[in-house]
Amino acid sequence: MRRSTTTALALSTLTVLALTGCSRSTEPADTSAASSAPAHRGGNSATASAPLSSAKLNERLLNESDLGEGYTRKPQAADQHDDVTVIGCPELEKLGSDAATGATLDFTRKAKVSFTYAGSTNSEVSEELYSDSATKLSNGIGKVFNAMVSCLSYHVASGSTVIDMGTQKTAAPDLGDEQWSQLLTYSAGGQRSVVKQTAIRADNILVIVSGSPGLVDAHLDKALTKARTAH
Numbered sequence: 001m002r003r004s005t006t007t008a009l010a011l012s013t014l015t016v017l018a019l020t021g022c023s024r025s026t027e028p029a030d031t032s033a034a035s036s037a038p039a040h041r042g043g044n045s046a047t048a049s050a051p052l053s054s055a056k057l058n059e060r061l062l063n064e065s066d067l068g069e070g071y072t073r074k075p076q077a078a079d080q081h082d083d084v085t086v087i088g089c090p091e092l093e094k095l096g097s098d099a100a101t102g103a104t105l106d107f108t109r110k111a112k113v114s115f116t117y118a119g120s121t122n123s124e125v126s127e128e129l130y131s132d133s134a135t136k137l138s139n140g141i142g143k144v145f146n147a148m149v150s151c152l153s154y155h156v157a158s159g160s161t162v163i164d165m166g167t168q169k170t171a172a173p174d175l176g177d178e179q180w181s182q183l184l185t186y187s188a189g190g191q192r193s194v195v196k197q198t199a200i201r202a203d204n205i206l207v208i209v210s211g212s213p214g215l216v217d218a219h220l221d222k223a224l225t226k227a228r229t230a231h
Contacts, residue, residue: 049204052131057111057205060227062127067115067219074114074124084158089151095144105140107132107206117215125211127223137206138178141199145180156186163188175224176202183213200224 052060064071086092107130114126130137149169156163164187172179181198196213198220199206207227209220 051109051133051204054109054111057109057129057131057227060129060229061111061113062115062219062223062226063113064115066222066226067117067125070118071115072118074116076112076114084156087155087157087162089147089154091147091150092154095147105130105144105206107137107140117212123212123215125209125215125219127219128206128208128210129227130206130208131204132206134177134201134204137201137204141180141201141206141208142178145182145199148184149182161188170196170198172198172200173220175221176200176207202228 064073109131111129112126114124117123117125149167151167153164153166156165166185168183168185170181170183172181178201179199181196184195184197186193194213195210196216197208197210198216199208200220202224205227207224209216209223
């Protein structure tokens with residue numbers, strides 16, 4: 001199976017990373033804070049800001065110069081629409097067919113970018129930016145993360161391929177207004193990989209960084225800083 005770094009939320013993470021990413025190198029999960037629930041500082045802004053356009057969000061994505069030497073931007077992958085079935089996790093099944101076919105979050109203003117990192121056995125990291133009202137962002141991302149961490153283990157089937165999945169909450173850094181973080185472990189065809197996914201909401205912007213756990217931790221703060229920077 002070929003590699004991919006499209007790490008959209010919900011089952012797009014599972015179908016694109018798990019179903020097409022089984023040849024990726026693995027990285028041990030950092031479970032030192034795995035039992036911690038996602039942090040929530042709440043505090044929706046008293047004065048709502050207008051959502052940013054997708055074009056403006058694209059300007060605020062990380063680029064190679066932000067990340068440093070050794071990073072290469074990957075072409076935008078086509079959306080996946082495989083016939084996917086979740087087995088053994090009712091809350092994920094309730095997300096519906098759009099999530100199961102790899103759809104991203106239901107926000108109209110969005111931008112994405114993915115990179116490979118040659119300095120760590122071709123590890124990968126991706127960033128997604130969304131903009132909407134603070135309430136819609138909070139409710140939307142919270143619903144998806146809550147569903148994904150509701151089952152410690154389950155299976156995802158696509159055609160004749162079955163992936164063993166594991167989901168684990170992790171402690172999110174105290175950034176922005178609300179934070180969510182999780183580790184996804186998937187096994188298929190004798191391969192095992194771990195993806196970390198951390199989401200930070202700051203007012204009307206949602207930043208999601210996914211990929212190799214070490215790279216997510218290294219670049220999350222700078223991704224949020226650039227996303228909040230006015231142009």
